[in-house]
Amino acid sequence: MADHENAIYRTLLDGARAGRLTRREVLKRGLFFGLSTPAILNLLAACGGSDGGDQNAAPTSSSGGSDSTPSGGSGDSGGGRNESSNREFVFAVNGGVPDLDPQSAYDNVASSLFLATYEMLIRFKGESTFEFEPMLAKSWEHNDDYTEFTFEFDEGIKFHDGTTCDAEAVKASFTRFLLMGRGPVGVISRFIDDPERQMQVVNPTTLKFIMNKPEPLFLPAMASEYGPLVVSPAAMEEHKTDSDPFAHEWFSQNMVGTGPYKVTEASPQDRFVLDRFEDYHGTPPFFDRIIARVIPEDATRRQLLEAGEVHGTAILPPEDLDALKENPDIQVVEYESTQTNWVRMNYVTIPDPRARQGLAYAWPYNEVIEQVLRGYAKVQGPVADSVIGYDPSIPVYSTDLQKAKELLTAAGIEEGTTFTYMYATGDATSAAMAQLFQANLAEIGINLELMQVDRAAYLEMEYGDAPAEERPHFVANIWWPDYNDPWSQLYPNFHSDSIGSKGSNSSYYANKEVDALLDQMRDASTEDEIREATRKVLQIMMWDxxxxxxxxxxxxxxxxxxxxxxxxxNGIYINSYNFNNMWREAT
Incomplete structure (x- = not known):
């Protein structure tokens, strides 16, 4: 450890031990000062303890919101809790789920269901994006140079179809994920290119992963909610066809995992009913039934929440959040996220970089942050300031219509040109931003046609294979990394290998230098290499x-x-719920 890093490490450790800094504050300051991931992990381990929250707690007041581990409630899971007899939890999502295959879907609404029905081997612990806790695996270990990772499982784990989940089944599931090569496959294919050689079944309850080089980010990747979830190999074998050897079509409409809940009703555009799986291998959850209701309209989600017909939602406009903080029947849990928002620009139909620069200058940054997002955001590039690789030296844009007009003119974009902008129906926030952008462009003689489409059509445009020429010029988009790593944020969206159904590069962005740098980032063995490659990528993608x-x-x-x-x-599991720990207090 360098002298300056050692000094920062010692200062943070002393502050934590003296009680001046919480673990969260230690984590945030460590990230801010650029400590390496191993240093931060060691620091958190040395601090010990927690921030005083308990996993059975949740805020008891809605005033002002909260960004800390929830506190409150009574008693613990040992039987001292004042539990309600109402064991049904209903949450509202903003759109349907056309693809229920967890090794294909790269969709946040789908992942909120997957965390109830499927399991990764491990998951991030509480609010941490660096620490882990068991999920399907009961324990794990790695060698000193991060080239071998061994996971242990309990005996007798069952899938929802009654078949056994052992080390062979886990290997078969990951092999399917890698060979099928859909959506989130990059989460794991970054580390494993030969599943037969790199996954070894030691015995029925032990599976070893062997890396080709040191991979300090393998465990964070295995905790991602996108992709590394274990599906039933028996179900795949039963439902595969010659044209669909991985039974993707069947899994896209059915869920068979090992999670605490199994699907008993699936109406992709209406609701999903998940009932408690009686043979679940872990601690039985409190709620007997989870219902996910598809409610596209923001206003309706709020009304149902206030009426008590819905018990939770993770997607509401900022103005509703502010209003609901005054409602004593509601709690608003705020937290820092790794989510960054952007508007994709069609790389094929807007080929001149000067045009894209001009359009970026035309965006209404301050109005969006202050008026639409109500301060629940700050202007930022594609990598959040809490993610490895963030570089504050790279400037962000600000609105400059004169410069926008000059650049568009230089690129040959004439006054009266019409661009198209697509967003999902019911998304009032995206609609408001699009209208502000439309007004700015009108001031410099450019027309913007707004296109509202249902969520299914939006997802098909995001993850389907329609050619660039059939796509709109702009598509509203949000993203956060699959784990704390800039490659997992940038590769699915901006590498040319991720175009179409192979990822989420729906703008058909294809810059050879960016591709090469992302490949360097993927293959890096140290955080310094990752940070340097990220800095170069951000300069190109934001400016050049x-x-x-x-x-x-x-x-x-x-x-x-x-x-x-x-x-x-959790800042990685955004818009999702830790159903295993949640409960309702009697009132």
Missing amino acids: DPAAIFYAQIRKATVLRADIRGFIP
């Missing part, structure tokens, strides 16, 4: 050859009824 209009890093909020306890937000 803009990939999108990057406008915000978001502070998130999940809204719950006041009697819900145990919810713990």
